[in-house]
Amino acid sequence: MKIFQTSEVNRHQKHTFRFASKLISTIAVGALGAMTFSAAHAQATSSSIDGKAPTDGTITVHSDTGLTRHGTANSNGRYTISSLRPGTYLVSLEKDGKTVASLPGVPLFAGKAFEVDFACDNDQCTAAPGH
Known part of the structure; x- marks a missing residue:
């Protein structure tokens, strides 16, 4: 037992x-x-710039470190330029090879997107931070 x-x-x-x-x-x-x-x-060390833009333009971003990237708006007038390093950027709208509007000093921080909207009326274009 x-x-x-x-x-x-x-x-x-x-x-x-x-x-x-x-x-x-x-x-x-x-x-x-x-x-x-x-x-x-x-x-997550990258960020993006997005916003509204005319579909017939090209959005170009230039960083303070020399990086240049291009993008275009989709059929809804929205664009996104992603995988950008933190820093300060100049965001421009180009039509027919000419810059028609730009917004300097756009700050990018890691993991945060910044919105830049472009609007064009009668061949006059403006750029402004989005909401």
Whole structure:
């Protein structure tokens, strides 16, 4: 009878040990995943400039570090120029190769978009920060 009880205790201890090991492993994997997610999220170092513009123009952004990117508005008159580094930008609207409106000093911060809207009436175009 004593042998049977010892066998039951050993089996119960093994079961408890396996459960504890699995629980600890699950917690460790979860914690590692949370740390990885936080690190990846914290590394969002780019931003974008978006807004409204005429569909027949080209939007050009020039950074204070020399980067130049171009974009066009979609059929709804919206544009987005993404993957831009933080810094200060000059945002321009060009038509037929000529700059018709621009907004200097546009500040970009990591992970935040800045809106610049262009409006054209009677061949007179203006640029303004969006809302």
